[in-house]
Amino acid sequence: MNIIDVRSARILPNRSYPASRVIVHSTGETDLAAVIKFYTSPGAVCPHYVIAHDGTINKIVPEDHVAWHVAYAPGVAATYGKGLQEWQRWRMHAGKLDKSAREGYYAAWTARWPGLEDPRTLAGPRPNYMSIGIELQALEAPTRRIFTDAQYAALVELTSDICKRLSIVPSQRTVFGHSDADPIARSNDRGQWDPGALFDWHTVSAGVGFSSANA
Numbered sequence: 001m002n003i004i005d006v007r008s009a010r011i012l013p014n015r016s017y018p019a020s021r022v023i024v025h026s027t028g029e030t031d032l033a034a035v036i037k038f039y040t041s042p043g044a045v046c047p048h049y050v051i052a053h054d055g056t057i058n059k060i061v062p063e064d065h066v067a068w069h070v071a072y073a074p075g076v077a078a079t080y081g082k083g084l085q086e087w088q089r090w091r092m093h094a095g096k097l098d099k100s101a102r103e104g105y106y107a108a109w110t111a112r113w114p115g116l117e118d119p120r121t122l123a124g125p126r127p128n129y130m131s132i133g134i135e136l137q138a139l140e141a142p143t144r145r146i147f148t149d150a151q152y153a154a155l156v157e158l159t160s161d162i163c164k165r166l167s168i169v170p171s172q173r174t175v176f177g178h179s180d181a182d183p184i185a186r187s188n189d190r191g192q193w194d195p196g197a198l199f200d201w202h203t204v205s206a207g208v209g210f211s212s213a214n215a
């Protein structure tokens, strides 16, 4: 693994109990220098790692510190609390939460999580305290393959290593995406994106060694 240490300037708490999940994200932003600059600035949210297009792993926050990569907006959290039928009618539209999700908007999510009512249960009661966050640098012009092969390979290697070191048993419940845990917030007009419905979970789960439904 090619790991570069680019430490966040933010003062972050020590982890009070071991991480039990790995949460995968897309930066959304394609400019790596801008992404790193943002994540390492004192007041910003940050993941533990950012994986660049060439597979280089930028280490932003040590694993024994809490990083800030998952948080529920109060309105979104309250919407999940209303139950599956109700929350699936809502989505983010032009930056606002509204009741405009058409039939099938969450089809990929539902296919991945049959029987799951509340996505918040995936991330647990204290999401950042319970997880390691890995961001993948978004592609400028994504095709159906939304990240590079080098990124998938680095993600597989890093996730395997994290699971081994932190005694996390890899499964769909312990290695998942931000859009799995917060599908309303991590969506836009085209659907879920962080890492979203086009993310290749088969490559990751086969590489790390667990079974996972693709979206």
Ligand SMILES: [Zn+2]
Pocket: 024, 025, 026, 069, 178, 186, 194
């Ligand atoms: Zn995210």
